Amino acid sequence: xxxxxxGKRKKLRIGWFTFTCCEGCATVFVELMNDHxxxxxxxxxxxxxxILKSKNDMRGMDLAIVEGAIASKDDVDKLKTIRRxxxxxxxxxxxxxxxxxxxLRNNFDAKKMKEIQxxxxxxxxxxxxxxxVKFIKVDSQVxxxxxxxxxxxxxLGGYLAEFGVKSAPGx
Amino acid sequence: MHNTSDIxxxxxxxxxxxxxLDIGIKGDKVTSVKLRISENKRFYTQAIRGLxxxxxxxxxxxxxxxxxxxxxxxxxxxxxxxxxxxxxEQTLVLRNLSMNGTILxxxxxxxxxxxxxxxxxxxxVLDFGPKDMRIVERGLAVKKAANNxxxxxxxxxxxxxxxxxGGFTQAPEEAKANxxxxxxxxxxxxxxxxxxxxxxxxxxxxxxxxxVAMVNDDFNFVKGSIMTSDGQAIQDDEFQDHLHRVVLPYSxxxxxxxxxxxxxxGALPRINLNEKSLHKDTRKDAAKHLKPFxxxxxxxxxxxxxxxxxxxxxxxxxxxxxxxxxxxxxxMPKGKSGAGVGVIEAPRGTLxxxxxxxxxxxxxxxxVIPTAQNQVNMERDIRKLVEEDLSxxxxxxxxxxxxEKLIRAYDPCMSCASHFLKVRWKQEQ
Numbered sequence: 001x002x003x004x005x006x007g008k009r010k011k012l013r014i015g016w017f018t019f020t021c022c023e024g025c026a027t028v029f030v031e032l033m034n035d036h037x038x039x040x041x042x043x044x045x046x047x048x049x050x051i052l053k054s055k056n057d058m059r060g061m062d063l064a065i066v067e068g069a070i071a072s073k074d075d076v077d078k079l080k081t082i083r084r085x086x087x088x089x090x091x092x093x094x095x096x097x098x099x100x101x102x103x104l105r106n107n108f109d110a111k112k113m114k115e116i117q118x119x120x121x122x123x124x125x126x127x128x129x130x131x132x133v134k135f136i137k138v139d140s141q142v143x144x145x146x147x148x149x150x151x152x153x154x155x156l157g158g159y160l161a162e163f164g165v166k167s168a169p170g171x
Numbered sequence: 172m173h174n175t176s177d178i179x180x181x182x183x184x185x186x187x188x189x190x191x192l193d194i195g196i197k198g199d200k201v202t203s204v205k206l207r208i209s210e211n212k213r214f215y216t217q218a219i220r221g222l223x224x225x226x227x228x229x230x231x232x233x234x235x236x237x238x239x240x241x242x243x244x245x246x247x248x249x250x251x252x253x254x255x256x257x258x259x260e261q262t263l264v265l266r267n268l269s270m271n272g273t274i275l276x277x278x279x280x281x282x283x284x285x286x287x288x289x290x291x292x293x294x295x296v297l298d299f300g301p302k303d304m305r306i307v308e309r310g311l312a313v314k315k316a317a318n319n320x321x322x323x324x325x326x327x328x329x330x331x332x333x334x335x336x337g338g339f340t341q342a343p344e345e346a347k348a349n350x351x352x353x354x355x356x357x358x359x360x361x362x363x364x365x366x367x368x369x370x371x372x373x374x375x376x377x378x379x380x381x382x383v384a385m386v387n388d389d390f391n392f393v394k395g396s397i398m399t400s401d402g403q404a405i406q407d408d409e410f411q412d413h414l415h416r417v418v419l420p421y422s423x424x425x426x427x428x429x430x431x432x433x434x435x436x437g438a439l440p441r442i443n444l445n446e447k448s449l450h451k452d453t454r455k456d457a458a459k460h461l462k463p464f465x466x467x468x469x470x471x472x473x474x475x476x477x478x479x480x481x482x483x484x485x486x487x488x489x490x491x492x493x494x495x496x497x498x499x500x501x502x503m504p505k506g507k508s509g510a511g512v513g514v515i516e517a518p519r520g521t522l523x524x525x526x527x528x529x530x531x532x533x534x535x536x537x538x539v540i541p542t543a544q545n546q547v548n549m550e551r552d553i554r555k556l557v558e559e560d561l562s563x564x565x566x567x568x569x570x571x572x573x574x575e576k577l578i579r580a581y582d583p584c585m586s587c588a589s590h591f592l593k594v595r596w597k598q599e600q
Contacts, residue, residue, distance in 0.1 A: 020211040023187060024236025024329045030280055031328060034315035038308070046297055051187075052284065053295035054575070071211040101233045104218040112217040119212060146236060146329045 012165045015048030015061045017082055019068030019075050020102045020129065024146035025093040026051060026067060032149055043165050061086040063159050066138075067147070069095040069102035071129045083136040088162075090155060094145035096132045101145070103129035178557070178571065186285065187237055187584040192574065194553070199561040204550040206578075219526075219533045224250050224336060224504070227526070227533060232330045235584060237280065239330050240273040240321060241517035244393065249524040250336050252407075253511030254504035262338045263393065264494055265324050268487055269334065270392040270515065272321030275483040276314055276328060277518035278438070278476040281582050282365050283310030286473055289576045290368050306368075309361035313480065316351070316358045320487060323347050337501035345496070352491050355484050362484065365477040366460045374470040376556055376577065380433045380548045382440035382465075385516045390441075390448040390482055392516040398444055399429070400465075407512045410523050414539055417547055426546035427539060433548040436520025436541050437582065438475035439466065449478070450485035457481055469552060470580045507531045517541055519584050542583045549581050 018026055030051065033040070048056040048064075058064075064086035070076055083089055095102040105116060106128045119125070132138060142152045160166045178194040189210050195203035215234055219227060231246045232239040244266055251258060258266075283306070288295055291303050299307060318328045323343050326332030333339045383405075387395030397405040405413055417426040428434070442449075443465040454461065457478055463471055508531075513524040520541030527534040556577050560570045 018189070020213065022233050022236040022239070024233070024239065027236040027280075027329050030284065031276075031314070031318050033284075034311045034318065037311055041297065046295075052297060055294050071213075075211070101230065102213050105214045108214075108217060112214075112220070115217060116212075116214050123211070125211065145233070 010163070010165055011043060011045040012160050012163050013045045013047050013060060013062045015056075015058050015064045015082065015086065016046075016051070017048070017064060017066045017068075017078075018050070019066065019079070019096070019132075020071040021068035021093065021095040022102075023067070025096075025142075028146045028149050028152070029065075032153065036153075043160055058082060058085045062163050063088045063090060066091045066132055067093050067096050069099045069129045070132060070135060071102065071125055073124045073126065076126070076135055079132065079135055088139040088159060089136065090140045090142065090159070091132045091138050092142040092147040092152060094143065097141050097143060099129050099131045105129060178567070178574075186579060186582070187235075190583070192553070192578075194557060194574075196557070196561070199558065201554045201557050201561075204554045204557075206546060206550055206553070208546075216536060216538065219536050222533050224254070224528060224531050224533070228334060228336065229330065231524075231538075236329050237277055238273060238517050238519070238584065240269050240325055240328075240334070241515060241522055243331060243334055244270060245513040245515045245517070245522045245524045246526065247334060247336050248393070248513030248515065249511045249526040250504075250513075250528065251511065252513065253509040253526055253528045254336075254506050255509070256337050256502050256504050258338060258502065259499060261342070261494070261496060261499055264490055265339050265342075265496075266334070266393045267391045268490055269321055269325040269331065271483040271487045271490075272317050272324065272328065274392060274516075274518050275317035275480050275487075276321060278480050278483075279310055279314035279317060281518075281579075282369070282473060282476055282480075283307055283314070285582075286579055287368070289579065290372055306364045309358075309364055313358045313361050313484075316354045317483070319351055319354060323351055335501045337503060338499055340501060342496040342498050343491075348491050348494075348496070352488055355488050355491075359481070359484050362477065362481045363456075365480065366457060366474070369474040369477050370460050370463075372470060372473070374468075374576065374580070376469050376552060376559075377467045378435065378469040378548070378552055379467060380435045380551070381429060382443050383429060383434050383436050383521060383544075384440040384444045385514065385521060386445045386448070388448050390445055390450065390486070395516075397514060397521060399434075400440070400444060407514050410512065410514070410539070411525070411537070414523075414544070426550075427544045428547055429544075433551055434544065435469075435548050436544045437472055438479050438518075439469070439472040440520070441516060442475040442478055449482050450489065452485040453478065453482040469577070472580050472582065476582070504531075519582055520544060540584075545581055545583065549578065549583065552577060552581075 046052060047061050048058045064082045091097055094100055140155055142155055177196055191207045193205040228243045228247050231242040234242050284296055296307050321328035325334055333341045382400035385395040386398040413430055415428050417428055446464050460478055508529045510527045515522050523539040525537040553574055556573060560573060
């Protein structure tokens with residue numbers, strides 16, 4: 001719901017979304033909370049963050065953060081819905097950026113492909129595991145496996161400034 | 172008469188990974204419980220075949236972000252057994268320390284961020300008031316110390332850099348190790364918040380499934396014998412004779428049974444079976460928290476995790492204070508071919524790797540992970556809980572929350588559960 005518990009200052013409305021991956025970038029995010037939880041509680045409205053809450057809503061996000069590669073038809077639909085609901089989309093980690101290592105199966109030989117074929121069919125997997133940019137426009141990316149924590153903080157700081165939640169670095 | 176009102180919970184929150192739950196209900200009886208792990212498989216079982224042994228540890232680390240060091244360590248152990256490498260004393264100490272860091276970090280994430288809202292009665296730590304927020308902040312300080320421990324010993328807490336087949340490429344610096352001892356001593360007291368809260372929790376569900384866990388004399392997570400609560404010992408290389416795969420057609424994961432019956436792994440079985448080996452300071456200072464054990468109450472898994480957090484701190488302090496780390500090069504394997512089993516205790520329970528190596532490449536591999544071992548039992552406990560709730564006339568909303576709490580008590584890891592399964596569709600019939 002709009003304006004819920006935002007207090008006196010405006011907060012950056014973010015969502016964190018996980019596709020096909022090891023959730024190592026989410027783990028780095030959770031580790032960054034060790035030092036930043038207090039300030040993020042003041043600056044960020046976690047609209048959608050499955051690892052922290054059960055009542056999630058992706059409408060009206062300023063920033064969607066996406067980890068993981070896109071491996072199934074359901075993934076593609078959800079990704080497009082996220083894009084429609086977010087002013088900015090930032091992708092984090094190697095799987096989201098170039099598909100690997102989640103896309104290991106793209107390089108399987110015929111024998112391995114035959115083994116996994118029934119699962120691919122049964123659960124609606126795509127013929128190949130794809131990076132996020134194959135399906136939607138993204139605004140920025142944080143590389144690394146897992147994502148670089150320093151670059152993530154710098155990017156997040158940029159968005160907090162862009163949306164007027166805090167002043168830009170150096171101001 | 173047939174009051175059928177099924178329950179569906181989509182994308183359970185505050186757990187690691189994605190899963191859905193379908194429960195079929197007829198009257199006050201549960202007709203089916205299906206925990207459908209919805210993570211897309213990444214087919215690691217197939218992917219590792221043909222790769223060189225040097226590529227394996229850092230690749231299997233990518234199976235799971237939060238327990239990456241467990242997968243790495245277990246794969247290394249399997250390769251060393253296969254190829255005749257006897258790791259040095261120092262390597263074993265570093266493995267113990269890196270696993271202490273992993274378990275402490277992972278338990279802290281689970282207890283303070285995922286489970287605490289159930290105890291406090293909110294949806295999220297984000298909704299906490301100042302008093303409860305203080306507990307989270309003190310918990311995050313513990314998590315930070317754990318992260319620093321894993322970083323010191325293994326290079327990084329997620330997808331570590333130093334652990335290799337045969338040893339570690341770098342030894343901890345003395346000054347940093349000393350600083351970490353201070354940090355561990357400083358945050359130790361914080362763990363008692365969690366210990367007291369989970370001891371005081373009145374959630375109860377009796378789970379009679381057999382316990383299976385590693386037993387040893389210092390409660391380390393890397394070396395020991397696999398024991399069961401009915402007194403059986405399992406040799407490492409015989410685990411496949413006891414654990415049987417159960418295909419769950421509705422899930423992107425499979426389950427396991429032990430000699431044809433459900434069983435459980437994790438912190439609760441570890442404390443139940445090996446409580447006497449906990450660090451002496453843990454046993455002394457958490458004496459009242461240890462009283463309920465051995466316990467059949469599945470919610471005591473969270474109390475057991477809090478006890479393990481204290482043990483990881485006490486054990487790490489002792490190991491760091493008593494070690495004088497030297498630079499060592501990882502040992503080279505003697506052979507190029509062989510088969511080996513690695514068994515360790517990961518945060519969520521016993522992890523098995525069997526790797527068959529031919530000419531320094533992986534010929535075949537079998538991985539058995541904790542959440543898959545707990546799945547059959549977890550479904551059975553959900554059934555029991557729902558039937559108890561139905562007989563009491565519990566409303567639907569409360570029931571769904573009860574189910575989520577139960578699943579969180581097990582601390583399942585869906586990333587792990589879904590990513591490296593043998594494809595055996597024939598058994599589906």
